[in-house]
Amino acid sequence: MVEHSASLQLSVLESVGVTDVLAKSKGSSNPHNLVKATILALGEMRDARMVAQNRGVSMEKVFRG
Numbered sequence: 001m002v003e004h005s006a007s008l009q010l011s012v013l014e015s016v017g018v019t020d021v022l023a024k025s026k027g028s029s030n031p032h033n034l035v036k037a038t039i040l041a042l043g044e045m046r047d048a049r050m051v052a053q054n055r056g057v058s059m060e061k062v063f064r065g
Contacts, residue, residue: 005034012038 008031009023025034046054052062 005029005031008034009038012042016042 005025
């Protein structure tokens with residue numbers, strides 16, 4: 001059975017506790033590459049404090065623009 005690319009991404013995300021997410025892939029439809037790219041993207045996520053610090057703005061500015 002061939003799995004849809006979004007369901008592969010959702011499986012990875014659900015395994016780390018993310019349950020409410022919309023996933024889309026761009027480019028490769030190779031299942032191995034999709035799973036690998038999803039895991040790499042999770043590793044590159046930043047929290048709001050890190051975003052604010054990198055931009056040199058307040059947390060308020062990050063959330064309210």
